[in-house]
Amino acid sequence: MKTIYTRNVEETIELGKLIGHMMFSGAIITLNGDLGAGKTTLTKGIALGLGVKRVVNSPTFTIMKVYDGRIPLYHMDVYRLDGIGFDYDLEDYLYGEGVSVVEWSDNIKDSLEGFLRIDISIENGNRKFTLSTDDSRYNMILEKL
Numbered sequence: 001m002k003t004i005y006t007r008n009v010e011e012t013i014e015l016g017k018l019i020g021h022m023m024f025s026g027a028i029i030t031l032n033g034d035l036g037a038g039k040t041t042l043t044k045g046i047a048l049g050l051g052v053k054r055v056v057n058s059p060t061f062t063i064m065k066v067y068d069g070r071i072p073l074y075h076m077d078v079y080r081l082d083g084i085g086f087d088y089d090l091e092d093y094l095y096g097e098g099v100s101v102v103e104w105s106d107n108i109k110d111s112l113e114g115f116l117r118i119d120i121s122i123e124n125g126n127r128k129f130t131l132s133t134d135d136s137r138y139n140m141i142l143e144k145l
Contacts, residue, residue: 001132002142012038012127016045022141023050023099025071028112030105033120038127039103042120046101047073064093072098078107116141
């Protein structure tokens, strides 16, 4: 487990870029935190680290947005879901060739395995990122951050 604090939006995006640079095909990053905690801001940085050129915004109303980069980014917001349903075919993306970033992942936790979990909270005006995993593929990433 690793804990990292950022003081502003720019630092949060830089943290995301670092994470994005180290991601690999098939990676899953789960983001959990209250509304306004910084999930989408961190995702914007991850996208930059993956070489995404488009503007990244929350997929709340579309469930998922796909962005092209050196590795595709599958940005999911599963706030409105209760488990992965066949209507959305999310499994095809989660375990596909891209990097999946899943906001509100606790809503589908029974469908996930092998991921980097990032819990985000606000402490004294700063963002607190707690990164954890039980998958060895992500341990080197935690060591490098």
